[in-house]
Amino acid sequence: MTTFHSEGGGAVSLTSADSYFTGHPEAIAEGSQKVNEMLKQVQHDRNFGSLCKVLHDKYVSKAHSKHKPHASHLTHSTHAKRVAFTLAEVLITLAIIGIVAAMTIPTLVANYQNKAWNTSASVFERKLEEALRQMNTQQVLAGYKSTADFVNALGKYFKINKVCPNNDLMSCFEDKVYWGADEEEVDMTKIKNASNFGQDDWDTELIGVQFANGTTGLIAYNPECKENPYTNQFTGTSCLAILYDTTGFKTPNTQQKDLRSINVESLDGSNCAFEINGTCFMAPFKPEPITKAECEQLKGDLGIKRCYYDSDYWAGAVKTCGGVSKMPTMAQLADIANYVYNTSGIGAKTDKSGLTLDYDKVAELGFTASQGSYFSIWPGEEYPDHYAYRRSFGPTRTRLYLEARNLSSPQAVCLGD
Numbered sequence: 001m002t003t004f005h006s007e008g009g010g011a012v013s014l015t016s017a018d019s020y021f022t023g024h025p026e027a028i029a030e031g032s033q034k035v036n037e038m039l040k041q042v043q044h045d046r047n048f049g050s051l052c053k054v055l056h057d058k059y060v061s062k063a064h065s066k067h068k069p070h071a072s073h074l075t076h077s078t079h080a081k082r083v084a085f086t087l088a089e090v091l092i093t094l095a096i097i098g099i100v101a102a103m104t105i106p107t108l109v110a111n112y113q114n115k116a117w118n119t120s121a122s123v124f125e126r127k128l129e130e131a132l133r134q135m136n137t138q139q140v141l142a143g144y145k146s147t148a149d150f151v152n153a154l155g156k157y158f159k160i161n162k163v164c165p166n167n168d169l170m171s172c173f174e175d176k177v178y179w180g181a182d183e184e185e186v187d188m189t190k191i192k193n194a195s196n197f198g199q200d201d202w203d204t205e206l207i208g209v210q211f212a213n214g215t216t217g218l219i220a221y222n223p224e225c226k227e228n229p230y231t232n233q234f235t236g237t238s239c240l241a242i243l244y245d246t247t248g249f250k251t252p253n254t255q256q257k258d259l260r261s262i263n264v265e266s267l268d269g270s271n272c273a274f275e276i277n278g279t280c281f282m283a284p285f286k287p288e289p290i291t292k293a294e295c296e297q298l299k300g301d302l303g304i305k306r307c308y309y310d311s312d313y314w315a316g317a318v319k320t321c322g323g324v325s326k327m328p329t330m331a332q333l334a335d336i337a338n339y340v341y342n343t344s345g346i347g348a349k350t351d352k353s354g355l356t357l358d359y360d361k362v363a364e365l366g367f368t369a370s371q372g373s374y375f376s377i378w379p380g381e382e383y384p385d386h387y388a389y390r391r392s393f394g395p396t397r398t399r400l401y402l403e404a405r406n407l408s409s410p411q412a413v414c415l416g417d
Contacts, residue, residue: 021277021357026043043158058338102231114257120246120362121260124215131158132236141227141236145206150240163210166192172208174245175218176253179267181275186268194220197241198265210248217244233408237262238288256364265414274365280416284366285410287317287378306384314405317378317412326415327380330400333391336377337398340365346398353397362393369393376401376410
């Protein structure tokens with residue numbers, strides 16, 4: 001016979017305790033009945049706080065008074081107070097633990113995974129920008145006629161383990177991905193050229209790459225890329241379009257999860273990176289400035305009223321989007337603000353404080369902002385002379401500013417089809 005000592009100092013016989021439950025099948029039946037009652041109540045109201053109180057009042061208190069241990073079943077080596085749990089209490093406790101775990105663990109895992117994807121994407125894009133800046137400084141960023149030539153040069157500044165030619169792209173990338181707001185399946189074996197990324201004017205091929213950090217990607221080069229080694233504001237991201245997977249060949253291969261992009265305006269006909277209130281937005285980007293002369297040349301086609309600066313970032317965003325009509329209105333930026341602040345009271349020209357910016361949602365949409373920092377977005381609405389509006393997003397406040405168009409910090413996003 002095996003014995004153990006309770007906190008009260010009594011030696012308890014396991015053999016005799018087992019005999020007690022074996023000889024009392026009504027205790028087991030009662031416990032099973034109470035667990036079933038509890039499960040029905042969970043399905044009905046899903047309120048764990050009130051449920052636990054009901055369970056304690058209805059079952060646990062009664063169980064203490066009803067099933068007191070008998071001297072004939074438990075032997076003690078001392079006269080210490082006898083304390084034990086009934087089978088019903090044990091079953092109820094285990095059921096509560098199981099239900100709570102089933103409800104909370106999937107959410108915790110999903111939140112952790114989203115943070116991991118966002119962190120991997122931020123690190124990758126920062127390293128890519130650093131490589132492009134170095135190429136710009138050393139004047140080896142522009143002038144390539146093919147994506148293959150550009151990737152060979154990029155490999156000297158950003159470590160690449162494997163390069164896959166255009167006729168073998170799937171050796172570096174998944175053959176199926178899920179793209180757009182509806183996560184439509186895309187057959188990547190049909191994605192071959194820059195035009196499949198929505199860059200119809202580039203006329204370059206895609207090249208597959210596997211980076212040293214495990215990220216895989218497809219790259220298209222912009223042959224109109226221009227370098228400027230005399231400025232530190234140049235990011236170089238306008239020189240390429242890249243679709244990359246932060247987890248390599250692992251699942252889920254889904255846009256805004258492990259699958260991210262830069263300058264990929266469409267993929268097999270879809271160019272929506274995200275949708276809010278029925279509006280299709282393309283992938284956010286950092287605009288490159290255009291000169292006053294280029295602005296004057298393009299303003300009629302783009303819908304720009306006046307050109308002023310030689311480094312016009314707002315006009316550069318308009319050029320990338322294809323015109324002011326392809327940029328969001330102030331009302332549509334307010335929709336984005338309501339989404340990332342988890343509210344509904346922000347209007348087109350509203351300044352509002354006392355908010356909490358959800359940085360996970362910011363990263364989910366593709367905007368760049370580190371925890372606790374500010375970021376802003378250009379709308380397509382121009383103010384007379386050399387100003388344009390921008391909406392600022394801070395940790396606790398969003399505000400609409402009238403800003404000089406040579407400001408380099410605002411990000412941009414185009415409207416999709």
